[in-house]
Amino acid sequence: MTDQIADAPQIIRMRHELRRRNLRVAASERLSPHMIRLTLQGADMHDFNSGAPDDHMKLILNAESDSPQMRDYTPRRFSTSELVVDVVDHPGGPAADWARAAAVGDAITIGGPRGSQRIEGAIDQWLLIGDETALPAIGRWIEEMPAATRVTSIVGVPDAADEQSLDTAADWTAHWLHRPLDQATDPAPYLAALGGMTLPPRTFVWIAAEAMVARAIRTHLLDKGHDKQWIKASGYWVAGQADASDKGIED
Template sequence: MSILSFFDKQIPGPRTERVRHELKPRTMQVSAIEQLTPGMLRITFTGDDLADFVSLAPDDHVKLFVPTRTGDIARRDYTPRRYDQQAKMLMIDFALHDAGPATRWAMNAKLGDTLQIGGPKGSAVMASKVPRWLLIGDETALPSIGRRIEEATAGTKITSIVVVAGPEERQFFETEADLTTHWAYRPLSVASDPDALLAIVKTIALEPQTFVWVAAEAHVARAVRSCLVEEKGHPKSWLKAGGYWVAGQADAHERLD
């Protein structure tokens, strides 16, 4: 057992408090559209229905209700990238990595268009301060990673490892935290291959009391989790991993911890 693993096993993982929210449908209107990178589209929504919208954790999800080509309504999970309750504003980033109904809607959205959302059902809030974070993910995890980085307070140490299609997909974040960023590159055609992420993960020295958050394609997230737990000996109580999407399956997710 490594010194890191032994030390952290003596300290329980940070306590998480589940805060439930009122479930209600909300209709909002497109007020701004920004092409952040070639593969990431940011849409800002406003509307009176957002007056009581609440999202307390960077990895919350809302359900978007988007029309399909057949006229049906598809439900897709997305991260509230940023919100301002007083301004009745919600920002959502769309990773343009597939041609699903939510992506098509976002790419064709115009100012004034409306969209209905539901949720979030609840927020998993860290009840105790986490001094160090290691955030690992792909394009679909960038909204959560970016929000956590930007909301972090001074004195927090964050390392991020994100895999994207190329240097043009890199994003930059303003934060009070002590931030170190690593970017890995691979074509979207091999987005379920974990090698690009693993090559960097294996070089990272994990300090005691580092909470690791992983989100990517399910196979990739599983491989990264295995590397952290089995090869590096990182305690499971200091890790949360999930498959934000599953290659070849529509609207599929996998929780791995």
Template sequence: MTDVPVALIQVTDVRRITPRMVRVTFAGDGLDAFPTWPDQQLKLLFPRPGQTAPRLPDKGADGDVMRWYEAFLAIPEDERPWMRSYTVRSYDAERHRITVDFVLHAAAEAPEADTAAGPATRWAAKAQRGDTLARYGPSAIYARPLPLDGADWLLLAGDETALPAIGSLVEALPEGARAVAYIEVADAAEEQFFATPADLTVRWVHRNDVAAGNGEALLSAVRDAAFPSSGEAFAWLAGEAGTVRALRRHLVNERGLATTQIDFTGYWRRKLTQDDAPTAEDLAEAQEKIAEARAQAGE
């Protein structure tokens, strides 16, 4: 049994759940004993043009993650799969299926989509049953408790890229838990329903202009929000990296939250892709997250 959590997965169902969100269901090896938890991240590998499945390193690498990744990087760039991070929206333990939600940016269905949209968006816009991707992960070592653990109420804030994680989090909250979510989407057609036993309030923030998705609407909504007057909060933030950093600064500097009361992740960067090198802000954010994880672990 390899320690490298890599396997091919096949599309079994494709459903457009909103005009700009596609829900894709996958089957594949390893999904019969699939570790699962809320806000569960994994990487998907997308084939290059002309490939029917992503090219993976030869089997082996002695089950070592680093050797596998070295072998992955050794694949010629024009044949090496694109790798992107996604959230597992749900897991069907009976049918051994996972679902992943893909945001379709406006450019995905434009005539010039091959250059205007990224590889994951292009793939999702045309996905159909039988298509093959590969997954890397998830690994149970990255499983974390629900953010509400030890807090009186949970604040969630993010854009549409955070919707799958927000959905999995609020649907896992126990009865009686309090949560407030601020979610920025293009317009009312992109709103979703979450089934949860928790006391959940969702504040939808509409951009009403897809091209103006700069995070200002979300940031303004959170700045203007009237938070519960009592009880300790825990904040979960995700979406565009610059917006997430601004939200975090607001919560620390103006709302008085400690950095240990905030879980934050930049899912994407404006004008940059996951293939681009990290910026100085990205590196500083990573160092902060490492420092906070060590502090919480008592190191």
């Protein structure tokens, strides 16, 4: 476990101009049983910027109506004309409903990302832990890592068909945990996976999952002696609450 190390990694914050972009659905694909991949396109993408894999932007649903709804999603991949978003197909929720029904040509507005947080420092290896909502960030991160970067992922998904293969130059070890979507609020599989694992010093741990799960994983690692400056944890959704998250879990 990491003892107190003086030169802990730094979170470097970048701001981006916050504006709305009007895009259209160019493709909709069932990436896996519980993941819908949407490719969005539009001229508004020309100056889109996302500086870190765990960035988020808002999908703005019914943007022109009196009651638009916004939900956080990860820019999984982007270019000056295109944005790829991976949406978990979970029951109940306007964003998941929208993604299920999205058809080529449909309009969608996005907002942000407002900023990016890059984690920089003398990190020997990474441990990325999360559920299916974190998989877009984890996938992007692992794909963007420089050659030979050591990274381990622990990702909870409903079953083997929801696992993803990633094209990466990194030295990647994947652990997939299988549990039904309606058990995504149970931290036990993650804690069991971590139980048999030794974290060498200078391992940076990134966690994103349902808020109680993310908090339980962080507490488990702190109890094992991992330095909190080497952990970043977020609740990407909150069980039983719409439009809720807990970004930046602390003590």
